[in-house]
Amino acid sequence: MEGNLVAESIAIFAGGCFWCLEPVFSQLRGVKQVVSGYIGGQVAHPTYEEVCTGTTGHAEAIKIVFDPAEIDYEVLLEVFFLAHDPTTLNRQGHDVGTQYRSAVFCQSGEQQAVLDRLLAKFASENTFGAPVVTEVNAGGEFYAAEQYHQQYYAQHPNQPYCLAVAAPKIAKIRAKYAERIKPE
Template structure:
């Protein structure tokens, strides 16, 4: 078993986290912040839009069960990479589309993936996803971890996270973890 990490930002981390947790081979998904210039930011600071951070998730995965390109395919299915600093009702740089590469191999894979998406005309508008090297990942406060699971009746999750989870189950059924 080889475990690696991948970090993605595509709007509210509650929604992105919930979708990735569905996948077989995903060992854990942690909500947090990355891409900014404030040390150990809080949720309130990041939400202000003044720290430069994006809400992101860090996915720990087993490469024997799922690949980085598989994760990229899911990521670009569950959010709109053509929206600049916006996903659904969430607006601001903290909700930008971003992939934070952990190494040169990941950077090359995501750049190649983006070229393929553009060449196949996957979206009507230009993809605005940022690709950066991961500097530091800051774990979000405990109340933001597993938010969708802990708050099944939350209206926001019902409107925005649940459709992403359903999309993963429908489109990537062969990669979805079986219920225990």
């Protein structure tokens, strides 16, 4: 590469409310940006209100821009599977509906191969004590959510939902991946 350009890659995950996943990944070294949004549906440029109805087919998701020289896709997948329950269909905790489904939107054949290998390992080791129901998808159009959803946890850490649902996920990842957390 010329100059100081850094190669960046994209990962897109859906695992319940994007307010909870965004801060989990934002804290990791090598993650350059996390955008909350929608993917997997049939309506162009959906709004939050439309997605909440469950009729657009979209999932709340995050798009992660990362530097593969600092953090690889497999680690991002491991964090994703630890940060949510991949064994519940169309729900995460009290959030119920297809918009809260567990899904990975592979951006390349290489990402697909890494995911397939990890899912086979989970199945053979019965990692979660139940079958993983995470959807596996190839790409798809990602639409950024409205601005007020971006970095929601960072702006509202004391909001009750954030305290009850997001904060424990953040703490869980900080404990398990302490060496990968960005310095504060």
